[in-house]
Amino acid sequence: MEEVEVQIGDCNPEDLSEIKEIEDGSFDHPYPSSMFKDLLQNSNGFRVARFGRRIVGYYVMSPSGYERIVIVSLAVHRDFRRMGIGEKLVMDSIALCKNRFSAARKIELQVSVKNRAAQNLYLKCGFRKIGIIQNYYENGDDATLMSIEVPHDSWKSLESSDGR
């Protein structure tokens, strides 16, 4: 399908109702509005894809421990899927991790073993499958744990030095 030009930027409070609609249309057990409000105040990693004035996708990620960032949720509006927006969101999350979460060394997420679309998306963006969490979801489904190492420029220059 054809790609669409979207702008990816930080989420604003007025975006939350559209985000909740996308979340509700994407997951069997959507997160509550209160969680999104809380994440907007606290995460510093809540981004949206805008098509004109409309929100067509989003992701939110949050630090978990010192070196790890977790993608809490990511979804694209049903009417805008297969247009490259999911890929742009995931690539933005990797760039954001480098720029805003300087201590983070890897991004992780869980996705249902049945969710081929999302697994393919993350694999295409460089994530690897690192494990299975049994009975992760309320319905008993297992989750695939996926992860990507985030290279930071400062680490590269250290690695390329002689190590002394």
Ligand SMILES: CC(C)(COP(=O)(O)OP(=O)(O)OC[C@H]1O[C@@H](n2cnc3c(N)ncnc32)[C@H](O)[C@@H]1OP(=O)(O)O)[C@@H](O)C(=O)NCCC(=O)NCCS
């Ligand atoms: C998963 C999701 C975010 C993909 O978004 P999208 O904008 O349609 O994805 P893109 O158009 O950027 O596709 C990028 C790649 O993802 C994979 N992909 C996307 N949709 C797919 C599908 N229905 N079946 C198989 N692979 C798919 C493909 O590898 C695709 O690359 P290709 O076009 O070269 O084949 C979207 O389907 C969605 O919102 N699903 C519901 C919510 C969800 O599952 N979120 C992830 C859980 S963490």
